[in-house]
Amino acid sequence: MSTTQHGITFKKLHPVLGGEVSGLDLKQPLTTEQVNHINQLWAKANGILIFKKQYLNEQELKNYSRYFGHVLKHPFIEGDTNDMKHSDTEMMTIGTKARNDLWHSDMTWMRFPPKATFLQCADRDDGDFGDTMFCSLSNTYNKLSPGLQSILEKMTCMHGVQDLMSRYDEKTMGDKLYPNGLGAMSKIENEHPAVIIHPNTGKKSLYVNNWPCKRFAGMSQSETAPLKQYLMDLAIQPDNVYRHKWDIGDLVMIDQRCTMHYAFHDYDDTKQKRIMQRTTLTDAGDSPGKYIYTNF
Ligand SMILES: O=C(O)CCC(=O)C(=O)O
Numbered sequence: 001m002s003t004t005q006h007g008i009t010f011k012k013l014h015p016v017l018g019g020e021v022s023g024l025d026l027k028q029p030l031t032t033e034q035v036n037h038i039n040q041l042w043a044k045a046n047g048i049l050i051f052k053k054q055y056l057n058e059q060e061l062k063n064y065s066r067y068f069g070h071v072l073k074h075p076f077i078e079g080d081t082n083d084m085k086h087s088d089t090e091m092m093t094i095g096t097k098a099r100n101d102l103w104h105s106d107m108t109w110m111r112f113p114p115k116a117t118f119l120q121c122a123d124r125d126d127g128d129f130g131d132t133m134f135c136s137l138s139n140t141y142n143k144l145s146p147g148l149q150s151i152l153e154k155m156t157c158m159h160g161v162q163d164l165m166s167r168y169d170e171k172t173m174g175d176k177l178y179p180n181g182l183g184a185m186s187k188i189e190n191e192h193p194a195v196i197i198h199p200n201t202g203k204k205s206l207y208v209n210n211w212p213c214k215r216f217a218g219m220s221q222s223e224t225a226p227l228k229q230y231l232m233d234l235a236i237q238p239d240n241v242y243r244h245k246w247d248i249g250d251l252v253m254i255d256q257r258c259t260m261h262y263a264f265h266d267y268d269d270t271k272q273k274r275i276m277q278r279t280t281l282t283d284a285g286d287s288p289g290k291y292i293y294t295n296f
């Protein structure tokens with residue numbers, strides 16, 4: 001079922017999350033009305049909004065991103081690897097060999113996590129590989145019993161990035177605070193509520209993710225594991241997951257406040273090509289940051 005308003009067509013792709021917008025050329029400047037409309041559709045799509053055939057260059061992707069927030073200078077800038085590089089600090093290129101085949105939300109290990117990441121398929125070989133799955137954490141919250149909902153609303157979680165360090169150049173990844181001041185690539189854990197209220201939609205969402213959420217505050221990881229496992233199993237049930245098959249030029253706006261994602265690495269990365277580009281958005285400048293959720 002699709003609806004059209006001001007020449008913009010919206011089609012739901014999945015009962016829970018995921019919607020596709022057509023009728024817009026994102027290379028062109030947008031009016032305030034168009035931006036407001038896209039924001040409404042983004043909420044209607046429960047945080048996963050897809051545009052096909054956009055083919056934005058790096059500057060155009062950054063320009064488009066800026067309509068929705070501040071484009072964060074990514075703090076891994078010193079951690080470039082063969083598989084992930086930064087043409088500048090605001091744009092990240094995710095190469096064929098990169099591994100994101102674990103369920104996660106982006107960078108909740110930060111003191112002030114990003115609200116969204118925009119992901120574009122810049123180049124890839126044809127074929128049935130390298131899909132990305134998205135699941136809804138607001139719907140996961142809705143599935144819980146009122147009893148567990150109210151327990152979780154009183155809880156907070158500790159999020160940490162340290163176990164990712166092995167993938168990067170550890171020498172540059174000490175306890176250093178990055179210029180944007182939003183986090184530290186270190187043993188430091190940052191505390192966030194286990195349930196948040198999305199500031200735009202007012203909807204409650206589980207803010208416990210498979211990664212980088214480590215443990216409930218005041219509890220060990222092993223004490224946390226059973227409840228976290230229960231929540232994650234619920235989150236990734238097939239009826240709560242939209243699976244995207246990428247074409248070159250697809251752009252997905254991912255709301256990191258109410259979703260997790262998983263990128264399949266089901267291909268031979270020495271033979272098949274899959275190049276993605278990403279911007280990371282916050283609601284404030286690079287410093288000192290601002291919470292992207294409403295607390296209880
Ligand atoms: O390549 C993908 O589909 C996902 C990339 C990703 O998870 C990330 O950049 O955080």
Ligand SMILES: [Fe+2]
Nearest residue numbers: 100105106261
């Ligand atoms: Fe990610």
